[in-house]
Amino acid sequence: MQIDVWSDYVCPFCYLQEPVVERIEREFAGQVQVRWRAYELRPEPEPTLDPAGDYLRDVWASAVYPMAAKRAMKLQLPPVQPRSRKAFEATEYARDRGKADAMRHAIFAAFFEHGRDISDVGVLGEIAESLDIHPAGLIRALEANVYTGRVVGDENEAAELGLSGVPAMVLTPYTSGERRLLISGAQPYETVRELVERAL
Numbered sequence: 439m440q441i442d443v444w445s446d447y448v449c450p451f452c453y454l455q456e457p458v459v460e461r462i463e464r465e466f467a468g469q470v471q472v473r474w475r476a477y478e479l480r481p482e483p484e485p486t487l488d489p490a491g492d493y494l495r496d497v498w499a500s501a502v503y504p505m506a507a508k509r510a511m512k513l514q515l516p517p518v519q520p521r522s523r524k525a526f527e528a529t530e531y532a533r534d535r536g537k538a539d540a541m542r543h544a545i546f547a548a549f550f551e552h553g554r555d556i557s558d559v560g561v562l563g564e565i566a567e568s569l570d571i572h573p574a575g576l577i578r579a580l581e582a583n584v585y586t587g588r589v590v591g592d593e594n595e596a597a598e599l600g601l602s603g604v605p606a607m608v609l610t611p612y613t614s615g616e617r618r619l620l621i622s623g624a625q626p627y628e629t630v631r632e633l634v635e636r637a638l
Contacts, residue, residue, distance in 0.1 A: 439470045439638055440610045444477040444596050447522040447556055450502045450513055451624040453546040455605045457509065458627045462634055469638060474542055476526040476592040477604045486519040494519075505624065513550045520557035523589060528562045530585035531576050532569070540569050609637040
């Protein structure tokens, strides 16, 4: 079964869902194939959220911090609210080098644990270097928009599926053609596991 996970690097619930997805991938090894996909919540020219505004502070206090505590993860409200297009392009660059999962996790951690600006190509280059990915090559690819098409392709597919928020897991059993199951939001492991078993 194919599991496509649409997410955004500026969405804390997407980072909180990462260990759930990874656990599913390990438990159902050989039965599921997981691919993380790009979904920009606030693409150009839509304005980004105010990192010091009441909306984000309220959401983090009421939902993000409690869920992070329950999942034994340490997140902090970042001091910046960057756009995520270049971070997704960096992940595609890493995918071609067999390191997409490591890059995804490192970008999430850089933003939600260290408050780094993941729209900055220099920051993305430093993250790449920490993973033994040549930073200069990555920066050249980002500046030339080499991977923009893949990111836009993911987002177009999300629109065709009618997705309106993230995280969103789309389960597609190989034996059932176009029949899909959608899991919306940062669901607990037990819920996801039950739905994956049902779909399989």
